[in-house]
Amino acid sequence: VVICQILWTSLATTSYLVLFAVAFALVLKVNGIFNFTQAAAMAVAFYTAYSCIQIFKLPGWVAFGAALGMTLAVCWIIETYGFVSLRRRRASSLFVFIFTFIVSQFVSYVITLIFGTWSYTIFPSIFWQVHMLGELAISAWDIPAMASAFAAVMALFAFLRFTRYGQFMLAVSDKPDLAQFYGIDTRKVFLLTMLIAGALVMLGMFLFGMRSLVQPRTSLDLMLFAAVATIIGGIGNLAGAAIAAICLGI
Secondary structure (H helix, E strand, O other): OHHHHHHHHHHHHHHHHHHHHHHHHHHHHHOOOOOOOHHHHHHHHHHHHHHHHHHOOOOHHHHHHHHHHHHHHHHHHHHHHHHHHHHHOOOOHHHHHHHHHHHHHHHHHHHHHHHOOOOEOOOOOOOOOEEEEOOEEEEOOHHHHHHHHHHHHHHHHHHHHHOHHHHHHHHHHHOHHHHHHOOOOHHHHHHHHHHHHHHHHHHHHHHHHOOOOEOOOHHHHHHHHHHHHHHHHOOOOHHHHHHHHHHHHO
């Protein structure tokens, strides 16, 4: 019974870890970047949702929408004014790598100045109602979190497989120069990839912040987990990153 409970709780917890890993792996696959600015997007997502609910007393759905909008805006700024400039100047991979760390650290420092180093959650309490299935305890958070993460990942795979821009993303990830030769606008593809990854990490941070305490540097730790899962799962393998995140989480 104890082992079953541990497995169930661990599996539920991996819902947001999978989203972080898939988002990181997606940008690495298509844009060819170890996107450690993902930590900045994650921090912005959480503190936007927290501010809406805890400070401004807005309903959860408004906080979700505001967090999504702010996260997408941050991803757009990073891609448009950061990565685009670096590509234009043909910056080295090491320089891009350092740039992503600087951005994530800078955002962490700014958030620390604004909110301090205390731990917060999106809602006033991280304790959820528990239902018993035999001797297995299932919280009211578990199934919705797992379902939303599963739906988001499946929607991404369906988008890549069955939509035009999804096919463009796969083409660019395979041979970007050849894709551009055939008329694919790689700038739009890179931006779209960043925005999709931003939506995934925003959902992940919303789920994480509903049941865990978050500090300004928490997103950096979660991002490093996503990077490890991506490497273990195989660079360029989204399904492998998701499976690795589940295994590491358990």
